């Protein structure tokens with residue numbers, strides 16, 4: 187599989203090289219197709235890539251340019267060996283021949299590899315369950331630190347969901363409360379962002395034994411790195427240690443994503459209208475260090491907070507909520523973020539010093555004196571902004587058919 191993935195990546199790079207060198211009038215899909223056929227015939231290690239997968243590379247490459255022209259992404263570029271996620275496409279579902287052999291295991295045909303077993307985690311429309319409108323149309327193999335994974339592409343016809351009658355809710359992405367809900371029904375994963383000594387806990391999704399193991403591995407890697415001469419190749423032992431570290435981190439990411447999926451599903455099932463802040467995580471996170479002319483203040487403290495923000499992966503939560511609310515007939519709305527964490531949700535006045543620390547909010551208005559959790563206060567403000575009609579674009583629905591240039595689709599935002 188690794189050979190196939192490397193061949194697919196090289197195919198992309200050759201294609202990009204070929205495309206950028208060619209004069210504009212010679213660039214065409216047919217010419218690219220002919221070039222790929224020739225490459226697969228003449229270069230034997232490119233031949234390990236099945237013909238269908240090579241065609242899929244071409245299709246993805248053209249889609250990448252289309253995304254560029256529509257303003258959704260940057261122009262395609264070369265794929266570096268170390269940074270690229272290894273993946274191979276199987277664009278046709280016809281030859282997969284999926285069978286279920288056990289409650290938890292299935293078998294599938296992979297081109298040029300043969301019949302392999304995979305973990306059965308979701309109901310697939312195969313054999314007698316498959317119909318013309320509900321079937322597997324392809325698959326994609328992706329590698330991460332824990333091994334190869336297969337994702338099946340499924341075409342399904344589903345009834346349009348009934349409008350969700352559930353209540354409205356505002357959600358704030360906090361650091362102390364991962365998801366604060368305006369009705370007090372907060373969602374917490376029970377993994378505090380900080381260690382007892384006040385430092386940010388970057389491995390909060392690992393249990394104490396795993397943390398100890400990670401520390402040992404990091405020490406071992408540092409020690410082995412010391413013995414490596416400049417310009418010398420990374421030793422196989424050091425690479426093995428790096429792989430073990432990567433595996434632990436991948437495990438932590440899986441746990442975080444699992445929690446996000448379960449939480450967003452339950453929120454989408456319970457509530458009809460969900461309101462979130464329009465946050466620009468990228469600019470929030472990048473502002474810590476500042477520039478060389480204007481260095482930032484409290485850099486260490488703020489970068490710890492930033493790490494907590496990026497680890498909560500708010501953007502991914504919003505993406506999940508977007509398609510899950512649409513699936514359950516609900517709607518997701520975004521409201522402008524400025525001031526939501528500083529304004530009092532009871533009297534509506536912003537008083538200086540009301541945000542006493544990350545966790546507590548105390549209103550300094552003498553007639554109000556509200557004292558509560560800061561994230562809950564922000565969530566109530568978010569819902570209030572929506573009720574006052576300050577919602578930005580409705581982000582529900584899967585496809586935005588016509589949009590102005592330079593605007594990303596709702597799910598990519």
Ligand SMILES: [Zn+2]
Nearest residue numbers: 530533549554
């Ligand atoms: Zn107040």
